[in-house]
Amino acid sequence: MSHKSDLIATDIEAYLESHENKSLLRFITCGSVDDGKSTLIGRLLYDSKMIFEDQLDALERDSRKQGTQGDRIDFALLVDGLAAEREQGITIDVAYRFFSTDKRKFIVADTPGHEQYTRNMATGASTAHVAILLIDARRGILTQTRRHAYICYALGIRRMVLAINKMDLVAYDPSVFEGIERDFLDFAAELGGDLEIEAIPMSALEGDNITEPSERTPWYHGPTLMDYLETVPVDDGLLSSAFRMPVQWVNRPNLDFRGFSGQIASGTVRPGDRVRTLPSGRETTIGRIVTQTGDLDEAVAGQSVTLTFTDEVDTSRGDVICAAQAPAEVADQFQARILWMAEDAMLPGRRYLLKLGARTVTGQVSNLKYGIDINTLEDRPAKTLGLNEIGVCTLGLDQPIAFDPYDDNRLTGGFILVDRLTHNTVGLGLLDFALRRSGNIHWQALDVDRATLARQKHQKPAVLWFTGLSGSGKSTIANALQKKLFAMDKHTFVLDGDNVRHGLNRDLGFTDADRVENIRRVANVSKLMSDAGLITLVSFISPFRSERRMARNMMSEGEFVEIYVDTPLNVAEARDVKGLYKRARAGEIKNFTGLDSPYEAPETPEIRINTVDCSAEDAADQIIAWMDERGMLEG
C-alpha cells in the first residue's frame, strides 16, 4: 500500500529501486480532544492515497452511521481504532499510522489529548523526532498545549510544528494565526533555546496547507505540512556522537566464537577501534563486525550488529561498549526527572527495578526534590508523585551503571521503573547528571570487623523483626523475649516504633511515603546494630511487604527473622491498650493501619505468632525454641 505513482504501472522495477532507499521519519501528533488530530492524520493518509477502496467504502458507510460531518467523510473514523473510542469519540491510546511519499516513509504516533493519558503521550514521544502540536485557531494556546509541548521537549523532541488548525472557522484571519504563534514562541522560550518551531495555518477538514498550499491563506509563505515533513532533517546528531552499544545478548554458538550483540545507540564503529566496556572499565579492540551476509567495515548508530573483541574481555548483557577515548560515565547516584505512570503513588525510599538499555538494577528515589507543575512549569513542593506527575529527584542504585545524560542520548539516558510486585511499568526517568557524593565517600575498611565484634559477645547477630497491627502485642512479646535473652547473657536491643518516633523519626508522619522512610531508617539502624554484634528486636507495625523485604535484603543471609504477630483486627481493636482505635474510629487519627491505611500481611514469615491462643511468655519461648533449633543462640 502506498501513494499512487505512474511508475508503478509503467516501470515497477524503477519504482521499487527509487523506494528502497527512502529515509524514515517518526513523528507524534498531539493536541486537545477536539483539535482535530485524528482528522489531520486521516487527511494525510487520504491525501497520500494510502486508503484502499474497500476501506474507503467502509469509511463512507461509518461516516453516515457514526460520523460528525454530515454526509462528508469523517476522517477521524479512519484512525480511532478501538471500539470504545469510536463510541465515545475520543482517543484513549497511542495509535501508530504509516504512510509514505516519494521521499520518505513516516511512522506517526497519534496520541491522546486528555491529561489522564499523559503516560500514553510519553510513549509516543519517546521514539519521535518531530512533534505536531495541534491548536484550534478559535481557542489558541491551552494548558494542554503547554503540557504536551513540555512533555515532548522533556523527552528530547527539538523540532515542533505548531499546526494552527480550523483556520476555516476563523475566516483564515492572519492576525489570529500570528497571535497564536507569538503566544507559543513566548512560552517556548521558557522550555529551552534549542527548540525549532514551524507554525503552519491549516484546516485538516478542508485540506488547507496539508499537502497543497492553500489559496485561502495567500498571506502565508511557509511550507505545507507535507513539505515540512518531507524535508525536516532526520539526523538527530547521534551519528556524530561517540560510540555506544549496550550489549543485549552474548552470542556464543561454540567455544571458538564469542560475540556481543546489540543495537548501536550512537556513533560509528570499525574493526581496530579501541573500546572500553562499562561499568567494568576494561579496554580492548574491536575484532570483527559480524553479520549473516558477511563482516562489515563499519557500522553506525541505529544498526543491530554483533561485535567481537581481539582479546578475551569479560562482557555480559547490560554492559555498554563505548569508544575508549570518549566513554560514558559510570555512577550509582543521579539527579533524574521522573514521570510517574501508575495509579499507586511513587514512594521515596521504596525500591523499584530500573531498566536502562539492556541493564536492570534495583534502585530507589532517595530524595524527591520537587515536583513540576506541567501546566505552569513551576516547581512545587512534593513528597510523592501521583499518576502523570513529574518530579526532580535523587536516585540511588544498588550497583553502578554506565550512562549518558538523557539530553545527549535518549537510549543511554532514559530508563523505566518497574514495580517489583505487580511488574507494571510505573515510571519513566531521564538521567540528568551523576551525583559525585557517592563516588567521593569511600567505605572505610575497619580492622575490628563485625565477626570480631560478635565473637567478643559470644553470640551471633540477628534482627528479629516483629510486624503486625497496632495493639497486636509486638512490643509486649519483644519485651518478654529481651528479658529471656538477657538472662541467657545475650546482648540485645529493642527498637520500638513509638520510641524511635520520639527521636530519630520525629519528623515523619503517617502517610505512605513517611511510613516507607520510617522503615528505611530503622532498617539501617538495625543493620548497624547487627554489625555491632547485637541481637536486635525491631517492633514496628511495618505495614508494607516491599519495605520489609528491603530490610531483609540489607541483612546478611539468615540474620533476618520476620515474626508476624498475627492478631486479627477485631481482637486488636477490642484490646485497644492505648485507646488509639477508639480515636481513629472517631476520626481523630488519620492513616491508621488496618482502618484507613493498608496492612500487607507477610506471606512467608519465619515465625507466625497467634496471640489469641498464647501469652507473651509463650510467644517468647516459641521464638527462642525456633532460634535454638537453627543454632542462632550458639556463641
Place this chain on the structure above:
Amino acid sequence: MLTHLDRLEAESIHIMREVAAEAENPVMLYSVGKDSAVMLHLAGKAFYPSVPPFPLMHVDTTWKFQEMIAFRDRKAQEMGMELLVHTNPDGVAQGVGPFTHGSAVHTDIMKTQALKQALDLHKFDVAFGGARRDEEKSRAKERIFSFRTAEHRWDPKNQRPELWNVYNTRIQKGESIRVFPLSNWTELDIWQYIRREQIEIVPLYFAAKRPVITWEGSQIMVDDERVPEELARTAVEKSVRFRTLGCYPLTGAVESTADTLEAIIQETLLTNSSERQGRTIDRDQAASMEKKKQEGYF
C-alpha cells in the same frame, strides 16, 4: 544514512534479541506466510552465527495448503530450528472443518483454541507473532510487547507504557507476552524487503494454473479430496494467486498472471482492495478483530 528498511530491520532484530535475553521459554509462531518468512529471516540475522535460541511453532488446523506444510518443514530444517506442530485434538475428534462447521466455528476451535492449548501445553512465556500495525485498526494501538492474562486475554485499556526501545518483559506466573517484531512494517515494506533480501516465499503467492471453485462468494482452490464432491465437480483451471495464506477453504484466490515478485508488488500497489479482504473472518464488522483478540486470537 540508513534507509527505512535498514531501520525496520534493526528494530526487529533488537526486539528479538531482547526476548531471547529475558524470556524463560520463548517460541516463534510460524504461520508459513510472507510475514512469517520475513520474521524467520530476521531471526536468522539476529542471532547469526548462532541458531535462533527458540523453537518454531505452527498451529496446524489440518486445512492448510499442502504446499505450505512442505515449505514449513523444509524451512525449519534449513534454519536448524526445532519445529513444534500443534493441532487441537478435540477438534480433530469432532471432525471440525470449514465445510461442515463454517468458518467461525472452525477458526475458533482449530486456530484460537488450538493456539491457547499449545501455549499452555509448552508453558511458553513469550510468543513471537508476525502481526503488523497497518493490518487493521485495533492492531494500530497494540504494543510491541503485548500482555496476555493467564486466560490469554488482551486488555486494550490497560496496556503498559512502552518507552524508547526499553521493554518491560516481567510477568506474573501464568501470564504471557505476545511480541510483534514486525509491528512497524507495512505491507509494502514486507514486499520490498522480500525483494531486497531475496527471501523465499511459498509458491502459492505467485500466479499459476490452479483448480478453483466458487464457495461462499470466494474463489477456493481444490487442494485435496476433502472439498465436498458436488463442489469439487465445478472446479475449473484458472491462473490465480493468493494474497494471504491460511486454511485453503477460507483463503480466496485472486485471478492473476503475476508470476514474479515485481509483478506481485505491482499488482498489490495497483489493486483497490486491502490485504485482509481475502480473509473471511474480518468481514462481519469493524470491531470483529478487536473482539477476537480480546478472546485470544493472535
